[in-house]
Each structure stands twice: as structure tokens, then as C-alpha cells.
Amino acid sequence: MMWKILGGLTGSWILAIAVPSPCTAQQVEHTGSPSGDVWDARDTLTAPLPGTNTALDSTDPDSAATGPAEDLRWAPPEKSYTRALTGVLIGNTLAVGVNVLWRDEPATNPGSWWDNLQGGWEWDTNPIRVNGFEHPWAGAGYYNFARASGLSFYESLPVTLAGSLMWEWFGEPRPPAINDLVTTTIGGAALGEPMRRVSLVVLDNSATGFDRFWREAAVMVINPGLGLDRLVRGQLWRAGPNLTGHRPKRIVGDMSMGAARLAPADDHPGTNADAGVLRFGVEYGDPFDTESSGAFSSFSGVVELASISAVLTRVGVRGMLTPISSAEEPSDGLLGLFLDFDYRWNGRVGFAEQSIGIGLLSRFGGESWQIDTDISAELLPLVASTDRWATESVQRYYEFGSGLGGRAEARVSNGGHRLLLARRDADWAVTLDGPSSNKLIQIAEVEMRTPPILGLHLGANARLYRQSSSYPDRRTGHESLSSVSVFVGTGG
Numbered sequence: 001m002m003w004k005i006l007g008g009l010t011g012s013w014i015l016a017i018a019v020p021s022p023c024t025a026q027q028v029e030h031t032g033s034p035s036g037d038v039w040d041a042r043d044t045l046t047a048p049l050p051g052t053n054t055a056l057d058s059t060d061p062d063s064a065a066t067g068p069a070e071d072l073r074w075a076p077p078e079k080s081y082t083r084a085l086t087g088v089l090i091g092n093t094l095a096v097g098v099n100v101l102w103r104d105e106p107a108t109n110p111g112s113w114w115d116n117l118q119g120g121w122e123w124d125t126n127p128i129r130v131n132g133f134e135h136p137w138a139g140a141g142y143y144n145f146a147r148a149s150g151l152s153f154y155e156s157l158p159v160t161l162a163g164s165l166m167w168e169w170f171g172e173p174r175p176p177a178i179n180d181l182v183t184t185t186i187g188g189a190a191l192g193e194p195m196r197r198v199s200l201v202v203l204d205n206s207a208t209g210f211d212r213f214w215r216e217a218a219v220m221v222i223n224p225g226l227g228l229d230r231l232v233r234g235q236l237w238r239a240g241p242n243l244t245g246h247r248p249k250r251i252v253g254d255m256s257m258g259a260a261r262l263a264p265a266d267d268h269p270g271t272n273a274d275a276g277v278l279r280f281g282v283e284y285g286d287p288f289d290t291e292s293s294g295a296f297s298s299f300s301g302v303v304e305l306a307s308i309s310a311v312l313t314r315v316g317v318r319g320m321l322t323p324i325s326s327a328e329e330p331s332d333g334l335l336g337l338f339l340d341f342d343y344r345w346n347g348r349v350g351f352a353e354q355s356i357g358i359g360l361l362s363r364f365g366g367e368s369w370q371i372d373t374d375i376s377a378e379l380l381p382l383v384a385s386t387d388r389w390a391t392e393s394v395q396r397y398y399e400f401g402s403g404l405g406g407r408a409e410a411r412v413s414n415g416g417h418r419l420l421l422a423r424r425d426a427d428w429a430v431t432l433d434g435p436s437s438n439k440l441i442q443i444a445e446v447e448m449r450t451p452p453i454l455g456l457h458l459g460a461n462a463r464l465y466r467q468s469s470s471y472p473d474r475r476t477g478h479e480s481l482s483s484v485s486v487f488v489g490t491g492g
Helices: 002-018 071-072 080-105 110-118 128-147 154-172 180-202 209-221 224-232 390-394
Strands: 251-262 273-284 299-306 312-323 335-346 350-365 369-386 398-414 417-433 438-449 456-470 479-489
Touching: 002 251, 080 154, 110 154, 128 154, 128 224, 128 312, 128 335, 128 350, 128 369, 154 180, 180 209, 180 224, 180 299, 180 312, 180 335, 180 350, 180 369, 209 224, 209 438, 251 456, 273 479, 299 479, 335 369, 350 398, 369 417, 369 438, 390 398, 398 438
Parallel strands: none
Antiparallel strands: 251 273, 251 479, 273 299, 299 312, 312 335, 335 350, 350 369, 369 398, 398 417, 417 438, 438 456, 456 479
8 A cells, every 4th residue: 555655646647747837817906015035915916727726715726826817827727627626537547557666466457347347345354554554644635636726625625535535446456445435535535635735735825945855855755746736837947926825823732742651441451562753743723713614624633653563553633614604703612513533553453543523612711721621523424443253253463334423622821831631532333344233432531741941841641442242142342552651842
């Protein structure tokens, strides 16, 4: 699967050369004056690009770039499904070649294509790292091919689905996997849009020298589709205007490192394990900002790495798709529709899900002290979780299920710095492929941080993962794993 991702990145190079993005003329009216090399979109642009549906919302990072008429090359590309699907096709084709030449996997052929089209869908046996993270990551590549081709969030979803179908039917000689189709499509959007928005924050078209170099290099890593699109359009090295709303009014990032101990409970086999932990977090936008619009105009994300065999131990994203109700005051509560992605794997316990839910957000306090709460009910299209009996029945160490979930979270902040986090998740899932009939998965987390001193803070985190499984042929089983960590961090 990693080779599939690499192949997709290589494909974006070919796409950028073979299918360049067009720019058309537009009429602009200057109502303000430039500031340095950057033009303020709200002062200069009065009409959208012909052939696009781009709204001139200063909070939408897909709004058109602005500036003098001669700088129209900075405008977003025209909407093109053909360009998006061409990128997906090239990426998948190269991934097949990499699998055959470098990994000695059997080649696909018209016979395997026909078998896959005629046969049914199955549940595959790949590791949870592949099904729970790498497939959604590949889906994020499909998604950003579409976004770089001028498509909106929702217009990019069919392209992501098409990329997954293309791979399942024609990219592998094995039968297509229903779990891959779900995780690649839903997870691809949940990961892909934050990747796009963070990369736009990093970009600064007015920067020069090394500052410009590291920004463009970072975008190539974070969002290769956008980075290569900028290469072809000559934007990598040329000073010009920035996208409208390329940075939100509020964005908070933090990084921490420390040590963690995994301590299994009495009913879970194994011994204690110690590990170094590196964590990155981001909070983008403000859900209570009435000027914000568009899917993922506010979201939170976390990535955790550890010095254990799993290395990547957690990736989590929670983004608002759209508000359902408005709140005159944050304390009144804001009801919204959310898309979540959660992947956890520490070498002992694995868990992965994508969920769509309704959440009630509230905020209490003033400018100094602040309490934020989040209570949500969620639909879980697909949940993957480890099970001690799974290997003997489905030839993998985890099972798939679908069900309902809920979460409750509270955060206490002072001066914009988070001091306390308390969270509880509960998922109930009916097993679709595995030894159990159903299971209840609960995750509890408490984290405390000191106020920052010289830009640094100390903190401690405690987590408990507990799973109760019901089986038709044996008594109920329980599995749990706790972890405690201490860390030093900056930001937040």
C-alpha cells in the first residue's frame, strides 16, 4: 500500500505536465491598494472566475486569488472532472507498476479485471495499518487530485470513490474489498481536506529566499497534488498574491515530546512497555465564527508517533461539515454535522473508524478563562478493532463492524492555552466480519498541562481503552490497555 501512495505521488507529476490547468481572463475592479507584494482579496476582487462557482468568502481557502489583471495565473483552476480522473488513473497505473516491479506482486490483466468485475466483494486480510490508515491516506491523494482540479469538497467525493473503485477492480489481482471502498472514500475526504487547508496556511506567495523554499517543500510533503499543481503553473518561485482566506482567523498548533508506559490491565495478556512519544496537534478555525463557511472551515487534528514497532500510533481528525443551528452566544450551544476519522495502533490494540455525527458545541467563560464542551451522537459506517479470537476465524487479528457511537469532551483554557482535557468515547458495533456478534468499545482520556513558561509547558496524559465483546460460542471477553505519559511541549 505504501507503494500505492508513492505511485500516486509520481502520477501527480505526470498529471501536472500532461494536463495543465487552464486560466481564463476575468474582469477585476480595484477598490483598494496593494500592501507590499500581497493583494487583499476583499479589496480587489469583485467578480468570480468565469466557469467557476467560487464564492467570494474571505474564509474560504478556495476563493480566487486577487491582484492586478496580469497576475491571473494565481487564480484557482477551472473545474475539471476530466483532469481529476486523469490524475487518479495515472497514479493508480503507476502504483500497479511499482507493486509488480518492486514488490514482486502478481500483475493484473484483463482476466483478473473480468474476474473482479464479475465476482463479489470480500473483506480483505491486510494489517490494520493498511486498512485503517494507508487506504484513507491514498484516498486523500485521490481527493486532492480533485481539489487541485477546481472541484469543491462534495464534488471531490465521487472522484475519491472512483479512484477506489478503479484500484479495487483493476489495480490488484485479488477480489475487491468492501472495507477498502468505505475507508478510502470517507477517510480520504476526512484526511484530504485538512491536508489541503494546512498546506494553504503554510504557503505564502509573497515570501522569498529560504523562507519561500521551506514553505514550498513542506507543501510538497503535506499535499503533493497542490504542490505539483503550483510547479506546473509557475507559482513555486514567483512572488504574487495569496489566496483569499488562505489563513483562518484562528489556528492553534502544538508539538510535544515525552515518554509513555503502556500498562495492560489484568485481563489483557502482555507486559508493560515503555516508549518515546512525539505528538503534533492543530486546531483550525472557530466553529462559533459566523463568517466561516464550507466543510472543514473548523477542525481539530492530532498525529502521534512512538518508538515502538507500530511507529504511527494515532491519527485523529474531527471537522465540521456544516452548522445545523446558529448560536447568538457560544454558551447557547451550536449544533453541527461532523465528519470524524480515528486511527489507533500501538502493536497490541488496534482501532480505526470513520464516523458521521451530530454534535452540540458550547463555550462558557470570558476572554481569560474558557470552558469548551462537545457532546455528539455518531453513525459508524465501519469500525475495525482487534480481537483475540479473530485470527482463527478470519485470518487477521481484528474484525470489522458497524454501529453507533457517542462522545463527550470538555476543555479548560486560560489565555488561549489549554490546561485540562477530559474525553470519553463509547462505540457499539454489530460485527460484520469476525468471531464476535457485537462489542462495546470505550476510550477515556484525561490530560493536564501547566501554564507556559518561556514558551514551554509540562503535561501528563492518561488513557484507557476497554473493549467488551459478545460471542455466540464462548463467554463474553474483555480486553483493556492503559497508558500514562509525561511530556514537554510548545504552542497550544
